[in-house]
Amino acid sequence: MNTAIGLKESSRLKVLALLDATLADLCVLSQKTRNFHWNVTGPRFNDLHKFFEAQYGELEGEIDETAERSRALGGRALGSMKEMLAHARLKEAAAGRSPGADAMLSELLRDREAFIRFLRADVDACAAAADQGTADFLTGLLESHEKAAWMLRAFLS
Numbered sequence: 001m002n003t004a005i006g007l008k009e010s011s012r013l014k015v016l017a018l019l020d021a022t023l024a025d026l027c028v029l030s031q032k033t034r035n036f037h038w039n040v041t042g043p044r045f046n047d048l049h050k051f052f053e054a055q056y057g058e059l060e061g062e063i064d065e066t067a068e069r070s071r072a073l074g075g076r077a078l079g080s081m082k083e084m085l086a087h088a089r090l091k092e093a094a095a096g097r098s099p100g101a102d103a104m105l106s107e108l109l110r111d112r113e114a115f116i117r118f119l120r121a122d123v124d125a126c127a128a129a130a131d132q133g134t135a136d137f138l139t140g141l142l143e144s145h146e147k148a149a150w151m152l153r154a155f156l157s
Contacts, residue, residue, distance in 0.1 A: 003074035011129035016075040024087035030059035
């Protein structure tokens with residue numbers, strides 16, 4: 001799609017690649033959170049079941065917004081699981097296992113913290129590409145994930 005939005009083509013393509021990775025990471029994180037929502041057990045089941053549901057609900061909105069940001073820049077939003085896994089920097093949960101509640105929380109916290117680090121670098125890359133809109137968008141995601149990480153830490157303390 002041709003765009004006339006004031007970004008150099010090389011910059012636009014770099015930003016779209018960052019958005020692909022962001023979208024893929026969000027999808028991996030959402031599915032992992034949903035998996036843990038379905039499979040959590042133990043004395044904190046009710047609290048964690050609801051907590052994980054709220055977290056993947058927030059992630060679903062971020063997934064949609066990220067795909068739409070990519071489209072707004074003239075990109076094609078990734079759509080298949082194969083594409084998501086190929087572009088993701090985060091790793092999906094190991095198949096066929098259901099770790100304990102604390103292990104679930106710890107794994108999600110590690111992923112959120114890694115994603116925050118990715119976002120910090122991506123914000124800087126967008127600023128260097130003179131794409132203030134995407135830098136601002138990713139900064140909003142960064143703030144959301146910092147809050148989610150704080151909440152995960154609270155469950156672990």
